[in-house]
Amino acid sequence: MAPVPDSATASASRANGSQTKEKVAIIGSGNWGSAIARIAGMNVKTRSGQFEPEVTMWVKEEEVDGRPLTEIINEKYENVKYLPGINIGSNVRAEPDLAKVLQGATALVIVLPHQFLNGVLKNMKGHVEEGARAVTLIKGVDVRDGKISTFASLISKELGVSCSALSGANIANEVAADKYSESTLGVPSNGNEEHEDAEDHPEARLWKPLFETPAFRIQVVEDVDGVSLCGALKNVVAMAAGFVDGLGWGDNSKAAIMRIGMLEIHDFCLEFFPGTKSTTFLVF
Numbered sequence: 001m002a003p004v005p006d007s008a009t010a011s012a013s014r015a016n017g018s019q020t021k022e023k024v025a026i027i028g029s030g031n032w033g034s035a036i037a038r039i040a041g042m043n044v045k046t047r048s049g050q051f052e053p054e055v056t057m058w059v060k061e062e063e064v065d066g067r068p069l070t071e072i073i074n075e076k077y078e079n080v081k082y083l084p085g086i087n088i089g090s091n092v093r094a095e096p097d098l099a100k101v102l103q104g105a106t107a108l109v110i111v112l113p114h115q116f117l118n119g120v121l122k123n124m125k126g127h128v129e130e131g132a133r134a135v136t137l138i139k140g141v142d143v144r145d146g147k148i149s150t151f152a153s154l155i156s157k158e159l160g161v162s163c164s165a166l167s168g169a170n171i172a173n174e175v176a177a178d179k180y181s182e183s184t185l186g187v188p189s190n191g192n193e194e195h196e197d198a199e200d201h202p203e204a205r206l207w208k209p210l211f212e213t214p215a216f217r218i219q220v221v222e223d224v225d226g227v228s229l230c231g232a233l234k235n236v237v238a239m240a241a242g243f244v245d246g247l248g249w250g251d252n253s254k255a256a257i258m259r260i261g262m263l264e265i266h267d268f269c270l271e272f273f274p275g276t277k278s279t280t281f282l283v284f
């Protein structure tokens with residue numbers, strides 16, 4: 001990971017105790033974006049000492065039944081196109097203007113389909129508050145010019161912000177229905193100051209209270225790349241397990257695919273991202 005910038009306004013005021021409340025912006029409003037906006041909206045209400053009461057969600061505007069989607073979301077408190085049937089809360093406000101969403105926002109939750117990330121990052125530049133912090137919920141990796149990198153490191157580099165990652169076996173519709181799920185938060189390790197308990201890391205103290213609910217449990221590790229890679233690569237193993245089902249090879253074969261697949265994820269991470277921690281695999 002790139003070094004975490006820590007000289008900016010919001011982080012300086014955090015340090016001197018004058019920090020106002022965190023203002024949350026969700027960048028993305030698809031199936032997972034809307035599900036996580038609902039959770040963030042619930043948590044900012046109950047943790048009002050830490051967060052501003054409203055969550056702003058950037059929506060790429062589109063028409064649904066002849067009306068702007070943002071208008072429908074703000075009237076019905078439901079993303080009728082991407083998360084139908086779920087009330088996301090009256091304190092989640094849909095906004096089509098990205099600059100307005102970013103105005104004053106100190107906590108940026110980036111949850112876009114990966115193919116749109118570069119374009120959106122370009123439009124975010126120049127509008128991000130100094131000292132704002134980010135977390136990515138995007139699955140996958142960035143591959144260009146023969147090099148592989150995680151989306152967290154791309155976001156960190158492009159926006160000059162600290163970026164954590166949240167990933168797990170988290171199907172949005174199940175999380176939105178409050179079916180029990182686990183997720184792992186990877187926070188940046190600054191190399192020399194290992195926090196004895198990752199839960200005490202400053203980024204963990206921001207993101208965990210924003211995301212955790214009794215049905216959505218968050219584990220924390222100081223390993224952003226490890227979390228990003230495990231979240232993405234497990235889907236490759238999941239597909240292989242599905243192929244085994246489809247081919248009718250049976251449960252023993254599926255167990256073998258899963259066991260070997262997990263070991264391959266471990267080896268891939270350590271080979272291509274040597275900063276990844278082996279211990280992450282014991283928590284994930």
Ligand SMILES: NC(=O)c1ccc[n+]([C@@H]2O[C@H](COP(=O)([O-])OP(=O)(O)OC[C@H]3O[C@@H](n4cnc5c(N)ncnc54)[C@H](O)[C@@H]3O)[C@@H](O)[C@H]2O)c1
Nearest residue numbers: 029030031032033060111112113114116138139170171172
């Ligand atoms: N859906 C899930 O269950 C789930 C769970 C975990 C992680 N994820 C990950 O979260 C990320 C977001 O997934 P999702 O399910 O919220 O999205 P989605 O598949 O529902 O995507 C649709 C979103 O993309 C937006 N979009 C369309 N064109 C765009 C453009 N040109 N620029 C910017 N945005 C555009 C749409 O407005 C909509 O908000 C992905 O990386 C996905 O892998 C999804």
Ligand SMILES: O=P(O)(O)OC[C@H](O)CO
Nearest residue numbers: 139168169170171231235
């Ligand atoms: O990977 P999961 O289990 O969170 O499933 C959701 C998919 O990644 C959707 O893109």
